[in-house]
Amino acid sequence: MVRTYKEALAWIHGRLRLGIKPGLERMEWMMEKLGHPERRVRAIHVAGTNGKGSTVSYLRHILQAAGYSVGTFTSPYVEKFNERISVNGRPIRDKEIVELVRAIQPLAEELETTELGAPTEFEVITAMMFYYFGKKNIQDVVIIEAGLGGRFDSTNVIYPILSIITNIGYDHMNILGETLEKIALEKAGIIKSGVPVITAVNQPEAWAVIAGKAKSLKAKTYRLGEDFSIVQHEANEDGERFSVETVFSQYPDLNITMFGAHQVQNAAVAVMAADYLRMCYSFLIEKEHIYEGLEKAKWIGRFERISNKPLIIIDGAHNAEGIRSLVDTVRLHYPNKDVHVLFAALADKPLEQMIPPLAGIAKTITFTSFDFPRAASAEQLAALCDHPDKACITDWERWLKEKRKQKRSDDLFLITGSLYFIAEVRKLLL
Template identity: 35%
Template sequence: MKRPATYKNCLDRLLTLLDFEKFSGPRGPRVKFNLSRMYALLSVLGDPHKNGRVIHVAGSKGKGSVTAMVSSILCSNGYQVGMFSSPHIHTFRERIRINGKPISKEVFVDLVEKVWPMIQEIGSRTSFGAVTLFETLTAMAFVHFKESKTDFQVVEVGLGGKLDSTNVVDPMVTVITPISFDHMHILGDTLTDIAREKAGIIKKGVPVIVAPQSSEPMEVIRNVARTKDAPMLEVESDFEWLLNNRDLKKQSVRIQTIYKTYFVNLSLLGNYQIANAATAIGVVERLQSLGHGISSDAISQGLENVVWPCRMEVLQDSPILVVDGAHNPQSIRSVMASLPTYFDFNKLVVIFGTSRDKDLEEMIKEISLVRPTVVVVKSRHPRAADPDILFKNFQNYQISVSTNKSIADAIEYGLDAAGDRGLVLVTGSLFVAAEVREIVLDIDPELYF
């Protein structure tokens, strides 16, 4: 008699699949990306991705935040909202949400049991090759959203856009958040190449909301939108926003769109989160123009209640302890620039760890510009960079740097070094930020490595 599947059994089963998140740079497995395998998998599952009201979000920075904001606004208006995002912070179940809440272990098990026979069937067809972990999770999300009879689905791209496994949807609106250098071994070596991949989610005649961009990616996006007759809203040129006030829990902002002025208490801190909120409002206003009722109160409430951990998140206030998963030079620059605007402190300690495939030298350069005390660490993730390499790079800038054997030790050291009026920033990787969050908030993590 077959034993009932458990959550751990299902996780173990999924972790036998190819997972590109474990690999760094060109040393990872060589796979030709295309969508034929994903379409085949969804076909044998009954095409659960079809006929949903989808908002599809791509970008290098802020795509998770915008996804969470749009989802929160729609939930605040009473809609049943499915959300798919990656990576997760503490558990795989976070990647698939209904009304902002991660699916339960029971639902997760049920979904794995439903899709697993099809995973094996597609994998046995030599023309397609083995289904990946991300493709499986994407299929699980679509199955669950269909079964949950969602009113809307807010779907975040995993990597790139054009050939990402989420790019099988027929969206109502597409969104492109700021594009920067990231995943260059897959997406290309120039911003033009990367933008071309991200812009691959733009569909013929489907409105596209574009967050602030540098000139090179914006030109690519404009050309693709023009070619596909996709109405385009450029948030930076069409909207205005202003920070009015802030504390450790929220920021009060004014956002002026083409149609209306919004006064919002935004729960996520950082100048870039105001731009993300403006982008989310642009999405919602487009949905309104398509005939979907969404009140101004729902917009304000959704942005005030949105929860998106490890994005300039304050874990304690004396000394101030902030975690932020910035993992490329542009994101690091944004975080460092936001600190003096949002916090009052007399000393800065940075706990830094990142992945091998990231632009270590440029991130370290951005941090070193403000002359903090630095502690380098290593997360448990297989892609984690060697702390000795980070240590030597920081030493090149002649700043105070040390290394700790454990992240727990680094937190203790950092808080002590900062003093009561100091600030400790944990950054460089979502994996490092997540581990700090687990220690400080006493969260029991899922361990895979």
């Protein structure tokens, strides 16, 4: 039995060796043994390829502004593991992590002796979350981010009050499938009978899958561009200004401090979700709560400005869609800057689709690697790039320290790629 926080984390992370095991049987077994804590959680379930974390943050801040206590379950973490289970944005305490592991560890060991086999790292973390929010610290509402896909994701044992599918893109194709239809089918797996679905999915083939699934389950859909819309969007120095029209109300001149058209979409989804909760579940959400919540919302590691002199921005754009959104945001907000890119990524990502768009906005592009089992080498990354001013480095910390000394107002240092890499960079810079 674990005694310390360090031992608890070691036990959790030690389960990484088990890899990914799609399926809900092990989660259902653990939930039954725990007395079904997931049934006591008033949940909003969020799936999608990109934008889940930002959407969770927008919606959480709106609900908090309205006076609700909000639990969240997100991944991966950036600064500390405890972030994954948070209350009103505050990660749970080290002591609570130890208590949760003590509750789940005996079950994991018992489960390992059955024909179902040992639960994975993500499964035990999910079980910890359900036990915490269902037994130890019940919240007004808990916003739960799916880990991978949706249909067989370990979070999918809940029956939520609302389902959100942010978007569909090409990521984790080795597990979810190689077409948008197959990926959409996995994401649509979170849709439950009679539970409304809010989405920003725009590809016709992906939408057809989601709409078909929702129709078969009599789940009402609210789609961005069809049932609610963004109007009058303009970028400014501090973020984005835009208006949203939903089937219930109008919200002119909203402001967010996260950058990019993709963040406007994420915010619009959160506004639609809040409006639905207000109209159909009697949540006491006023218009001023929506304005206040959106403006306060932040999501670390996503187009985050770490320094102004020199201008340093970090962004965990870890797939092709994320890179395209990042490139569009740089062009929109910093069209006249000399962009110097530092890039590191995992080898199993679609790198041949990610690197060329970055090279297209870069004056210089530098590749590196970091201490992670699936990290690509700098040389692997550089081989996919034909930029005339590209370089490979091993000591990215030294590179950052040198760049921080530069004060040219025309320079923008853009550090991007794997979220695991961004977490290390952020720790060093702050």
